[in-house]
Amino acid sequence: MTASDASGPIFVVGVARSGTTMLRYMLCGNPRIYIPPESNFIPRFFRKHPTEELTRDRALRILEQVRSYVTFWRDWREDPLDPRELVDGLDRLTPATLIDALYGRYARQYGAERWGDKSTIYPSWIELFVQMFPTCKIVHVIRDARDVTVSSLDAYRGPRFFYMDPYYASRMWRERLTAGLAVGRRLPPERYHEIRYEDLTADPEHRVRELCAFLDEEFHPAMLSPDKEALKHYHSFGIHQRVRGEVTTARSGRWRRDLSPGDQRLVQRVAGGLLSELGYPLEDLGRAGRAERLRATGLRAKFALVDLARHVLRAVGIFNPARLLLGLPRRRPPGTVRPTRPPEGSAPRPTAPAVAPRTEEPTPAGASDLERT
Numbered sequence: 001m002t003a004s005d006a007s008g009p010i011f012v013v014g015v016a017r018s019g020t021t022m023l024r025y026m027l028c029g030n031p032r033i034y035i036p037p038e039s040n041f042i043p044r045f046f047r048k049h050p051t052e053e054l055t056r057d058r059a060l061r062i063l064e065q066v067r068s069y070v071t072f073w074r075d076w077r078e079d080p081l082d083p084r085e086l087v088d089g090l091d092r093l094t095p096a097t098l099i100d101a102l103y104g105r106y107a108r109q110y111g112a113e114r115w116g117d118k119s120t121i122y123p124s125w126i127e128l129f130v131q132m133f134p135t136c137k138i139v140h141v142i143r144d145a146r147d148v149t150v151s152s153l154d155a156y157r158g159p160r161f162f163y164m165d166p167y168y169a170s171r172m173w174r175e176r177l178t179a180g181l182a183v184g185r186r187l188p189p190e191r192y193h194e195i196r197y198e199d200l201t202a203d204p205e206h207r208v209r210e211l212c213a214f215l216d217e218e219f220h221p222a223m224l225s226p227d228k229e230a231l232k233h234y235h236s237f238g239i240h241q242r243v244r245g246e247v248t249t250a251r252s253g254r255w256r257r258d259l260s261p262g263d264q265r266l267v268q269r270v271a272g273g274l275l276s277e278l279g280y281p282l283e284d285l286g287r288a289g290r291a292e293r294l295r296a297t298g299l300r301a302k303f304a305l306v307d308l309a310r311h312v313l314r315a316v317g318i319f320n321p322a323r324l325l326l327g328l329p330r331r332r333p334p335g336t337v338r339p340t341r342p343p344e345g346s347a348p349r350p351t352a353p354a355v356a357p358r359t360e361e362p363t364p365a366g367a368s369d370l371e372r373t
Contacts, residue, residue: 007216008135009103010035010116013123013180015173017151018143019197022247024118025226026208028233030217034112036103037233039072041065042117042132043125046095050131054093060084062098075233077109096132114217123180130187137215140184143197144280145173145271146255146264163306166263167299170270177274190214201249261285262292269296 010027012035014020024035045062054062063083066072086105090097103115122129129136152169184192193214200207204224212219222229227245255264265285268275272282288296 007114008137009100009129009133010114010137010139010215011122011126011129012116012118012139012141013126013184014118014120014141015123015143015148015176016120017148017155018120018141019200020118020120020141022226023139023141023195023200024116025229025233026204026223027116028110029223029225029229030212030220031111032113032217033116033215034107034110034114035116035118036076036106037071037074038119039066039069039117040119040121041069041072042099043121043128046099046132047125047128050095050128052094054095054098056087056093059087059093059098063087063102066102076106078105081105099132121176123176126180126183126187126192130183130191136191138184138187138192139211139214140180140192140194141197141200142177142194142278144252144255145170145177145275146259146267147197147252148173149263149267150255150258151251163302165299165302166259166266167270167296168303168306170267171303174271174274198249198252201247201252204247262288262295265292266296266299 010033012020012023012027014023027033027035045065060083063081063086067081067083081102086101087093087098090101100115103117107113107115123140126138129138149166149169152164153166156164184194193211195207195211208223209219212223224247226247255267259267264283265288268282268285269288276282
């Protein structure tokens with residue numbers, strides 16, 4: 001299978017906690033489409049030379065490194081990937097043909113003919129995907145920054161998420177969304193499609209039918225049950241547990257209840273211009289007091305330090321600095337238990353290619369939030 005045979009790959013982009021995982025499972029409900037767990041590695045390997053021919057040695061090195069991305073392989077059903085077999089089966093070696101071969105093989109394991117990829121860092125990389133795959137489709141999920149902030153504060157707690165706070169969440173929302181909109185809205189309408197989380201949860205059938213029309217795919221009722229689709233695949237415990245429930249509007253507007261008045265004012269100061277531009281109504285929240293202004297100044301300084309550290313690490317070759325945080329303790333949501341070995345004789349969980357040893361705890365799904373353009 002090549003990308004052109006299936007009308008081009010699908011890239012789902014959106015700020016973290018915007019509903020991209022829910023949409024991933026909606027798309028996987030279409031038997032022609034499969035989207036694996038987040039990879040984040042396409043920009044790492046191809047951002048500088050997205051269309052240049054690859055040597056065989058470089059292609060093999062890339063695949064060897066990809067094999068260490070444990071989360072990406074969680075749903076892999078075949079024997080561990082043989083990089084030489086994959087590379088030597090290609091008539092031409094380019095970033096597009098290599099990724100297409102890898103993701104195409106993944107999709108076929110689920111009987112799908114078309115593959116996709118989704119990540120919360122991808123709004124910054126839309127231009128790269130269009131360069132690599134001129135026939136690709138970009139689906140951009142957008143959600144109210146105030147609800148994104150609430151969800152981020154709920155999901156990303158503990159030492160490994162030391163950087164998360166209302167300023168960080170709303171600032172990342174503004175920057176990533178601005179970057180994605182700037183590129184996406186310059187693309188032809190047949191290449192770029194925006195979908196609001198609030199609209200998708202309020203009228204899922206109508207919005208999914210619109211999405212299918214954009215993708216040139218048939219609508220399947222199973223696409224309206226992402227909770228059922230999620231149970232068929234690996235998913236880390238904790239921050240994505242909501243996707244195992246039915247589609248609901250209950251999570252929209254919760255910022256009014258769950259954000260303090262001070263945090264509401266902070267988020268609107270940071271993200272209010274773009275919120276208003278996108279049609280999200282702003283609230284009259286009154287003026288911030290001296291203590292609030294001092295706190296905002298401190299959070300802004302903290303963001304600047306994290307941003308500087310990120311750029312320094314990237315300059316020395318650490319593309320995803322969040323991987324350095326994996327050794328820190330991880331918060332477990334109330335009521336969860338440590339995963340145990342499946343009972344004797346039970347169906348085995350899909351395993352990743354055996355290169356790096358697998359840890360009991362997967363890469364935190366929010367870790368990629370520390371990575372920026």
